[in-house]
Amino acid sequence: MKIFQLCVGIVAGASLSVLDSLAQSYPIKPIRMLIGFSPGAAPDVIARIMAPLFSEDLGQPLVVENRGGVGGSIATGLVAKSPADGYTLLMMAAADTLQPALRPDLPYDLERDIAPVSLVVTGCAVLTVHPSVPARSVKELVALARARPGELNFGSSGVGSSSHLMGELFNMMAEVKMSHVPYKGSADAAAATAAGQIEISFPSIASVGPFLDARKLRALAVTSARRNPLLPSLPTVSESGLPGYDRSTWFGVAAPAGVPKEIIARLHAEIGKIVGTPKIKALFNKQGLEPSPNTPEEFAAFIREQLATNAKVVAFSKAKSE
Numbered sequence: 001m002k003i004f005q006l007c008v009g010i011v012a013g014a015s016l017s018v019l020d021s022l023a024q025s026y027p028i029k030p031i032r033m034l035i036g037f038s039p040g041a042a043p044d045v046i047a048r049i050m051a052p053l054f055s056e057d058l059g060q061p062l063v064v065e066n067r068g069g070v071g072g073s074i075a076t077g078l079v080a081k082s083p084a085d086g087y088t089l090l091m092m093a094a095a096d097t098l099q100p101a102l103r104p105d106l107p108y109d110l111e112r113d114i115a116p117v118s119l120v121v122t123g124c125a126v127l128t129v130h131p132s133v134p135a136r137s138v139k140e141l142v143a144l145a146r147a148r149p150g151e152l153n154f155g156s157s158g159v160g161s162s163s164h165l166m167g168e169l170f171n172m173m174a175e176v177k178m179s180h181v182p183y184k185g186s187a188d189a190a191a192a193t194a195a196g197q198i199e200i201s202f203p204s205i206a207s208v209g210p211f212l213d214a215r216k217l218r219a220l221a222v223t224s225a226r227r228n229p230l231l232p233s234l235p236t237v238s239e240s241g242l243p244g245y246d247r248s249t250w251f252g253v254a255a256p257a258g259v260p261k262e263i264i265a266r267l268h269a270e271i272g273k274i275v276g277t278p279k280i281k282a283l284f285n286k287q288g289l290e291p292s293p294n295t296p297e298e299f300a301a302f303i304r305e306q307l308a309t310n311a312k313v314v315a316f317s318k319a320k321s322e
Helices: 002-025 042-058 070-080 138-147 162-174 186-194 209-213 261-275 278-286 296-317
Strands: 031-035 062-066 088-093 114-123 126-129 153-156 179-182 218-222 249-256
Touching: 031 042, 031 070, 042 062, 042 088, 042 114, 042 249, 042 261, 042 278, 070 088, 070 114, 070 249, 088 114, 114 261, 114 296, 126 138, 126 186, 138 162, 138 218, 153 162, 153 186, 162 179, 162 296, 249 261, 261 278
Parallel strands: 031 062, 031 088, 153 179
Antiparallel strands: 088 249, 114 249, 126 218
């Protein structure tokens, strides 16, 4: 028995030595970062903003690869099945925590198969209405929706999208019934609102400016828990009529489960360094995003909370994957 225990100890020690050596030499080849959305989408833009500094600091190229489709789950599934060596990463999006509620048959388990590294940025959408809508605050919109159940329409970038769940969370918390109208993208939903085809939409803070300047949309509030620096005078949904409402957009970096903690720690430190760079911070701010790095443990807890909240909202809305 003692000989067996000694052998096990030797093997375990050798394994730890190999992992330490791997972490110290990492990286020795290019790193792929998979994006579950098309080029030009927010997670793609974020990854490409970060890539040059990532490559410079780590001494190996960070190659951004778009593998869009199925709400981001194609890329997530590929990362979940990749070797746990730190050479395949994922730019996670809020949509990733929606998919398990919409698609119970996913070939991966987000909590089991993905290792959180760090949240990168957070942002928000803007609750907007067509100027003809007789509501100038969230409180007035809630009253209007209660008086006209099923008559007000809100647009989104598709069934199960973040903007869809923004509207459904509003329905759930306000105890109202606004009807959902899916579009191909949030820009299309905003344009439809501006044209008076629907009453309400939730465009990104970066894209809403031209509509507000042209007075084709009226902004009522931001969807995040805190006001956004780009529109500091605009209240949150929570403070202006629906206490507790919080529907932020967010993006973060993850790896396959099992990546050595030393490599996770190095990637985490690198992300914190990059997003703290004034130039990078300014580029994110122009997109309406705020650097929000946290620890792997904090990011894991955040993902669990998002999964639980999304499950409740999806169940309430009875949304199904397309």
